[in-house]
Amino acid sequence: IEKKLLSLPRFTSMPEMEPNGTFDSSNSNGSCTIENFKKDFYPIVYLVIFVWGTLGNGFSIYVFLQSYKKSTSVNVFMLNLAISDFLFTSTLPFRADYYIRSSNWIFGDLACRIMSYSMYVNMYSSIYFLTVLSIVRFLATVHPFRLLHVTSIKSAWILCGIIWILIMASSVMLLKNGSEQKGSAVLCLELNINKIVKLKTMNYIALVMGFLLPFCMLSICYLLIIRALLKVEVPESGLRVSHKKALITVIIALxxxxxxxxxxxxxxxxxxxxxxxxxxxxxxxxxxxxxxxLAAANTCLNPLLYYFAGENFKDRLRLILRKGKAQKTKYSLPVCMWLKRETQI
Structure with a gap:
């Protein structure tokens, strides 16, 4: 019986590194599991990220889409970053439900495939949008006139399209991994251990191309911006603001x-x-x-970037609040006049 049990395929959550429990001969009960830890930890964290991330990014998208006299390539990258975060946070209640049910998936095979896919599309699109955003900020600050074509709105949309296509295409292999029946439960977000070699290869590629390369570029941008600030004294207040925003962008991204x-x-x-x-x-x-x-929580931090470093974000926000106040006054004025008239009678 023991040989037959050991010969059965074992599953662990390799796409997201969420270990599902493997046999440990050193344990007194002969098992190793962190299911209880995941059941207690994931639902609370995911639901908190869902509420904060959905509200923050949803409102940010609304602000970015408001018509304004001046739009920039920076806002284009931030808008795409907010859309990526908003789409990902919409999947978090399904993840929370999965762990509340002790790793039992009830939403079907297709939805299961989308879960891991959405996680990695969001993670690496966020990494690249943050990196490109920092580079554009650096170029616009250090070489504002020589590289106008690079920082144009049209170029920004083209670059965002390229990032979306590359990230979605490189993550498409995750769509092959659906739900798995194991006893009375249906497992999701998990792969067969037999694919461990392929997973290691995929991890090294993602580590180098998806994280280390962007991180190095971001670090170089930070050092160059610091160097530019220390090298010369900028007399114009407008350029001082651009240097400040570039520095804030790179610091928050880091x-x-x-x-x-x-x-x-x-x-x-x-x-x-x-x-x-x-x-x-x-x-x-x-x-x-x-x-x-923590990786999922990046969706909660990005709205801070929009507020402190977005182009005209605060002005757009004030405009929205002013419109809301004017609308409220418009509807409340007739009511006040009616009350006044009734009081006189």
Missing amino acids: IIFLLCFLPYHILRTLHLMEWKVNTCKEDLHKAVVVTLA
Whole structure:
């Protein structure tokens, strides 16, 4: 019986590094699981990210789409970043439900395939939108006139389209992994352990092209902007503002990289390197779960970038609030006049 059990295919959540529990001969009960930890941790975190991320990014999209006298390529990248975050946060209630039901998927095979796909499309599109946004800010600050064609709105939309196509095409393999029946439960977000070699290869490619390369470019932008600020004194107040916004953009992007994306990529790589059949490292598994939640939390931090570094974002926001106040006054005025008239009678 033991041989037959060991010969059965084992599953773990390799697409997102959410270990599902593997056999550990050192355990007294002969099992290793973090299901209870995931059941307690994921639903709360995902629902908090869902509320904050949906409201923050949904409202940001509304602000960006308001007609305004001046639009820039920076707003185009920020709008695409907000759309990516909004689409991803809409999937989080389904993930929370999955873990509340103790890893039992009830939404069908197609929805299961979309879950992992959406996670990685959002993660790497966010990484590239943040990187390109920082580069454009740097170029517009250091070489404002020589590279006008690079920072034009048309070029920004073309570049956003290229990023969407590349990220969606490179993540399409995740759509092949659907739900799996295991006893009375239906597993999702999980792959067969037999594909561990392919997963390691995919992880190294994603690590280098999806994280390390953008992170290096972002770091170089930060150093060059600091160098430009220290090298010359800029007399015009307008240029001082552009330097300040460029610096804020890169600093917030670096914080998001270091807080959300760096821990996840380190732990994911370490988990794949350390993984062996019939072994259990619960501390490492729990750390991967936490870092995955941090990676999802980038959707909550991006609205701060729009507010503090977006072009005309505060002006658009004031315009919306002013319109809302005027609309409220418009509807309340007839009521006030009626009350006044009734009081006189």
